[in-house]
Amino acid sequence: MNQQTAQEYVRVPHRLTARWREPAGIYVNRLFLSMRDKKQLLAIKCPKCGAVWFPPEPVCGRCKVRIEDKEDNWVKLGNRGTLLAAYHVTGAREVDPSTGWHPAGQVFNPIGFIRPDGGNEWTLLAHVMEEPDTTNLKPGTRVEPVWKPRNQRTGTMQDIKFWRIVEE
Ligand SMILES: [Zn+2]
Numbered sequence: 267m268n269q270q271t272a273q274e275y276v277r278v279p280h281r282l283t284a285r286w287r288e289p290a291g292i293y294v295n296r297l298f299l300s301m302r303d304k305k306q307l308l309a310i311k312c313p314k315c316g317a318v319w320f321p322p323e324p325v326c327g328r329c330k331v332r333i334e335d336k337e338d339n340w341v342k343l344g345n346r347g348t349l350l351a352a353y354h355v356t357g358a359r360e361v362d363p364s365t366g367w368h369p370a371g372q373v374f375n376p377i378g379f380i381r382p383d384g385g386n387e388w389t390l391l392a393h394v395m396e397e398p399d400t401t402n403l404k405p406g407t408r409v410e411p412v413w414k415p416r417n418q419r420t421g422t423m424q425d426i427k428f429w430r431i432v433e434e
Pocket residue numbers: 312313314315316317326327328329330331
């Protein structure tokens with residue numbers, strides 16, 4: 267008689283933590299150093315079509331030409347911007363963008379899609395908003411970044427704590 271018995275398996279929950287470092291790339295490296303040292307957002311402008319890309323990319327996503335790393339192509343974005351949209355990606359809570367984790371019980375504020383001054387229709391930055399209520403985050407709202415103090419800035423997008431509404 268060849269009768270198989272069902273094997274019971276016990277599942278053990280486990281979270282694997284893997285840490286690694288990788289280069290940001292030449293263009294994003296320049297952006298992050300500028301953010302860390304000068305609180306200055308940098309973008310890059312395609313010499314062919316004029317699209318202003320943030321974060322800066324070596325190839326234009328629109329017309330596919332190489333954007334050379336030269337001063338004429340770099341754009342200093344303004345210290346304010348215009349909100350295009352804001353929402354909670356996963357209901358009231360969001361995944362931590364720096365880890366990809368969703369800490370239990372931690373409530374994240376809305377993500378805002380922002381066009382910094384000096385950008386154009388191709389320029390878009392996604393970041394955390396100070397305002398927790400999306401009904402107060404209407405398209406066209408003027409916003410500005412709130413930077414961490416210099417000794418806490420490490421050269422990442424988290425050097426900006428969040429973006430807040432400004433009255434103009
Ligand atoms: Zn282009």
